[in-house]
Amino acid sequence: MHMADVLFSIATILSMTPDIILMDEPSVVLEEKNRSNLIHILNQFDHLKK
Numbered sequence: 001m002h003m004a005d006v007l008f009s010i011a012t013i014l015s016m017t018p019d020i021i022l023m024d025e026p027s028v029v030l031e032e033k034n035r036s037n038l039i040h041i042l043n044q045f046d047h048l049k050k
Contacts, residue, residue, distance in 0.1 A: 003034040007041070014045070 006026060013021055027035040 003030060003037070006030065006034075006038060010042075 006029075010021075010026070027038050030038060
């Protein structure tokens with residue numbers, strides 16, 4: 001799975017405006033740089049909900 005696939009999956013879920021998102025190791029298949037980018041992106045969404 002590539003970063004684009006992970007982001008597409010997350011975008012699909014976010015378009016449904018869920019109250020909570022549960023992820024089971026979403027970054028385990030990503031390279032270190034993309035893993036860091038994904039964590040940064042997810043943290044930005046956390047701040048938007050507050």
